[in-house]
Amino acid sequence: MAGQNDxxxxxxxxxxxxxxxxxxxxxxxxxRYQRYVLAIxxxxxxxxxxxxxxxxxxxxxxxxxxxxxxxxxxxxxxxAIAVRTCYDYWRKYYRSHEIPMSALSDNHREWLExxxxxxxxxxxxxxxxRREAREILxxxxxxxxxxxxxxxxxxxxxxxxxxxxxxxxxxxxSNVKVRSFRARRKMNKLLLQSGRRS
Numbered sequence: 511m512a513g514q515n516d517x518x519x520x521x522x523x524x525x526x527x528x529x530x531x532x533x534x535x536x537x538x539x540x541x542r543y544q545r546y547v548l549a550i551x552x553x554x555x556x557x558x559x560x561x562x563x564x565x566x567x568x569x570x571x572x573x574x575x576x577x578x579x580x581x582x583x584x585x586x587x588x589x590a591i592a593v594r595t596c597y598d599y600w601r602k603y604y605r606s607h608e609i610p611m612s613a614l615s616d617n618h619r620e621w622l623e624x625x626x627x628x629x630x631x632x633x634x635x636x637x638x639x640r641r642e643a644r645e646i647l648x649x650x651x652x653x654x655x656x657x658x659x660x661x662x663x664x665x666x667x668x669x670x671x672x673x674x675x676x677x678x679x680x681x682x683x684s685n686v687k688v689r690s691f692r693a694r695r696k697m698n699k700l701l702l703q704s705g706r707r708s
Contacts, residue, residue, distance in 0.1 A: 519538065521539065521542075521583075521584035521585075522580050522584070524536075524538050524539055525539075525575055525578060525580070525584070528572070528575055529575055529576060536568075536572050536575075539571075539584070540568050543584075543585065543588055544564070546585065546588070546589075547564055547567055547568070547588065547592050548560060548564055550589060550592040550593065550596070551563050551564055551567070551592060551595075551596060553663065553667075553668065554593070554596035554599075554600075554660070554663060555596055555599050555600075559599060563595055563596065563599060566595055567588070567591055567592050567595050570591050570595065571587075571588055571591055574591075586677075589678060590677060590678050590679075590680065593660070593664070593678040593679060594678070594679065594680060596660065597656055597657070597660045597679065598656075600656035600659055600660065601656040601657075603656070604655065604656055646701070650697055650700045650701055651663070651697075653700050654693060654696060654697065654700075657689060657693075658689065658692070658693035658696060658697075659693075660679060661675060661679070661686060661689045661690045661693055662690065662693050662694065662697060664678060664679070665686065665690045666690070666694065672686045672687055672690070675690075
């Protein structure tokens with residue numbers, strides 16, 4: 511178990527211990543980064559999936575500890591595993607579930623129509639904080655591919671740089687730029703079409 515003296519131990523030292531055969535030392539890393547990993551997951555997947563994905567992320571990290579380039583920060587490496595695991599979740603989800611293309615509720619459509627006719631310039635972060643808007647945003651995100659969804663969430667909702675999103679997803683920066691531009695156009699088209707439905 512982790513103790514008071516464990517707080518000062520560097521991640522690198524703990525990883526060396528695990529790789530040398532002290533599998534129990536990995537619990538120190540789990541305890542240290544559990545809240546951090548949960549915070550990432552909660553931004554990207556439904557609440558009922560958070561615990562299961564957290565376990566999956568730590569299992570992946572444990573199995574690939576030997577691949578961690580110890581010149582980099584362990585936390586950044588773990589964040590990339592977490593984001594890619596969320597991306598994998600959505601890829602599996604979209605393959606196994608048919609996304610309903612039913613129209614939004616009357617209230618949602620009325621709100622969307624007001625926003626579209628007023629040419630509101632709200633940022634995605636501001637929109638995502640309002641309940642009605644967040645429900646519409648979630649609906650629209652569910653219509654996109656897993657890759658489009660993740661890149662929009664990272665670049666526009668979390669306001670991460672293209673470089674950081676590329677690192678987290680394991681893509682090139684140019685791929686993130688192109689994908690985020692196209693995904694945002696798809697999202698805008700979806701919202702416009704939904705707002706015009708009667």
